[in-house]
Amino acid sequence: MEWKNFDLLESYKKLENISPVEIKELMAGENGAKRVREYQLPMGAGQLYSYAAEPVDDTILDVLQGLADEAELIEKYEQVYNGAVVNTGENRRVLHQLTRGQLGEDVIADGVNKREFYVSQQKKAAEFAEKVHAGEIVNEAGEKFTTAVQIGIGGSDLGPRALYMSLENWAKVNNTLKMEAKFISNVDPDDGSAVLASIDLSRAIFVLVSKSGTTLETLTNESFVKEALIKAGLNPAKHMVAVTSETSPLAGNPDYLDSFYMDDYIGGRYSSTSSVGGVILSLTFGPEIFARILNGAAEEDILAKNKDIRQNPAMLDAMIGVYERNFLGYSNTAVLPYSQAMIRFPAHLQQLDMESNGKSVNRFGEPVSYQTGPIIFGEPGTNGQHSFYQLLHQGTDIVPLQFVGFKKNQMDNDIVIQDSTSQQKLNANVAAQIMAFACGKEDENRNKYFAGGRPSSIIVGEQLIPEALGAILAHFENKVMFQGFVWNVNSFDQEGVQLGKLLAKKVLAKETDGALTAYSELLGIF
Numbered sequence: 001m002e003w004k005n006f007d008l009l010e011s012y013k014k015l016e017n018i019s020p021v022e023i024k025e026l027m028a029g030e031n032g033a034k035r036v037r038e039y040q041l042p043m044g045a046g047q048l049y050s051y052a053a054e055p056v057d058d059t060i061l062d063v064l065q066g067l068a069d070e071a072e073l074i075e076k077y078e079q080v081y082n083g084a085v086v087n088t089g090e091n092r093r094v095l096h097q098l099t100r101g102q103l104g105e106d107v108i109a110d111g112v113n114k115r116e117f118y119v120s121q122q123k124k125a126a127e128f129a130e131k132v133h134a135g136e137i138v139n140e141a142g143e144k145f146t147t148a149v150q151i152g153i154g155g156s157d158l159g160p161r162a163l164y165m166s167l168e169n170w171a172k173v174n175n176t177l178k179m180e181a182k183f184i185s186n187v188d189p190d191d192g193s194a195v196l197a198s199i200d201l202s203r204a205i206f207v208l209v210s211k212s213g214t215t216l217e218t219l220t221n222e223s224f225v226k227e228a229l230i231k232a233g234l235n236p237a238k239h240m241v242a243v244t245s246e247t248s249p250l251a252g253n254p255d256y257l258d259s260f261y262m263d264d265y266i267g268g269r270y271s272s273t274s275s276v277g278g279v280i281l282s283l284t285f286g287p288e289i290f291a292r293i294l295n296g297a298a299e300e301d302i303l304a305k306n307k308d309i310r311q312n313p314a315m316l317d318a319m320i321g322v323y324e325r326n327f328l329g330y331s332n333t334a335v336l337p338y339s340q341a342m343i344r345f346p347a348h349l350q351q352l353d354m355e356s357n358g359k360s361v362n363r364f365g366e367p368v369s370y371q372t373g374p375i376i377f378g379e380p381g382t383n384g385q386h387s388f389y390q391l392l393h394q395g396t397d398i399v400p401l402q403f404v405g406f407k408k409n410q411m412d413n414d415i416v417i418q419d420s421t422s423q424q425k426l427n428a429n430v431a432a433q434i435m436a437f438a439c440g441k442e443d444e445n446r447n448k449y450f451a452g453g454r455p456s457s458i459i460v461g462e463q464l465i466p467e468a469l470g471a472i473l474a475h476f477e478n479k480v481m482f483q484g485f486v487w488n489v490n491s492f493d494q495e496g497v498q499l500g501k502l503l504a505k506k507v508l509a510k511e512t513d514g515a516l517t518a519y520s521e522l523l524g525i526f
């Protein structure tokens with residue numbers, strides 16, 4: 001197996017010379033209808049990935065299949081889940097898939113069976129959560145905890161928060177919301193203050209999450225919360241658990257109610273299915289619901305083993321994205337869930353995709369001469385329609401769009417107004433948008449003219465339930481991984497976040513000069 005730069009592959013040349021197709025033509029009339037019915041494939045948890053409105057035909061798909069084969073994507077994926085050190089920059093394995101299933105061989109690292117280790121931590125979190133729910137672990141006054149507050153940032157916040165928010169209302173309706181969750185991430189003191197002001201501190205359990213145990217924001221917020229607890233006459237040791245790696249400075253500290261572990265083989269942005277998401281989601285929804293999220297993710301991980309891109313939604317999505325990024329010149333991707341519950345999902349995908357593939361050097365540290373990861377942004381529909389869709393429809397940039405939609409809403413409340421429910425209106429909008437973007441509209445008035453030819457895909461599910469959510473989460477993780485393989489970048493390190501951290505430390509230590517001193521003055525830091 002070889003790790004080669006993308007532009008050294010035969011498929012790169014083929015893609016450079018391929019004739020693009022016109023979505024506008026392909027999606028028009030009865031041919032368009034046929035395409036929508038055919039250009040779809042099953043995803044995990046009974047969902048579908050539809051790519052009819054993407055700029056591909058069978059010829060282009062065959063070349064993309066050739067690319068997937070030539071870049072040995074499935075072989076590289078096998079290397080990942082069998083425990084090879086694919087995160088070369090940090091000399092680490094990449095094992096997040098093992099948190100939700102056994103995909104290949106047992107991975108024994110540092111003398112430990114890693115799958116067994118992750119499962120043992122899931123069990124530990126489940127038992128802890130059950131004791132909290134049963135009132136066996138209580139506050140100083142013997143009362144049950146009612147709120148779980150996660151303190152963490154980046155991957156220790158975004159994924160778990162997006163998952164929690166995606167299921168909060170569903171859980172309320174289905175009577176499985178055991179505790180409410182809150183999140184403190186920003187070092188902005190107003191973030192912590194606002195959360196603390198919104199809860200009954202005496203009934204809150206804090207889940208401190210930091211894999212490294214050294215993140216400034218998280219450690220600051222830990223102290224912020226501890227001080228508030230002490231001021232309220234409460235004992236922080238009775239209100240806080242830690243989720244960290246066994247090698248971090250937070251590990252083994254008896255000042256926490258309990259500690260749960262992951263390890264350096266789980267990257268922050270890939271950690272939602274480890275203890276990082278497992279503790280808060282088991283506390284809030286119960287361990288069974290967390291297990292259902294894992295099952296959905298596992299289904300998707302298995303689908304991702306398929307060599308045929310027409311049977312492997314994550315790999316197909318990845319290859320279409322590469323074609324759009326490198327050969328059609330599209331530098332952004334918008335993520336547009338038509339589900340209010342998924343409001344924080346685009347933020348999670350921003351970190352997942354941009355922190356993974358926002359790289360200019362290959363996995364050997366050599367500069368690459370082609371574009372890598374796109375800029376990701378998004379907002380739930382229909383809100384986005386009344387915001388930035390103007391640019392998407394008529395702006396000078398073409399932005400590929402990733403829609404997500406569900407046939408049923410989550411809560412048992414909808415009404416018919418003028419012959420349609422709100423859910424029907426929501427989904428009518430997503431169908432309309434896909435076609436408006438693809439086919440546009442002729443008009444003599446150039447201001448009202450829509451060029452069309454704007455590509456999109458859509459993931460369609462029955463309802464946003466735990467399995468569906470897990471499958472969508474893993475779909476994007478695997479998509480990002482496959483794209484990183486093609487670009488030959490290390491999708492599992494993040495050196496680009498370090499410089500800013502270093503300079504902030506210098507500012508706080510008053511070790512600045514030049515413009516940094518001037519900015520410190522401008523911001524009134526000292």
Ligand SMILES: O=P(O)(O)OC[C@H]1O[C@](O)(CO)[C@@H](O)[C@@H]1O
Binds near residue numbers: 213214
């Ligand atoms: O869990 P930790 O170690 O506090 O890290 C939080 C986040 O910080 C980062 O390292 C970026 O600064 C992310 O990759 C990570 O998700």
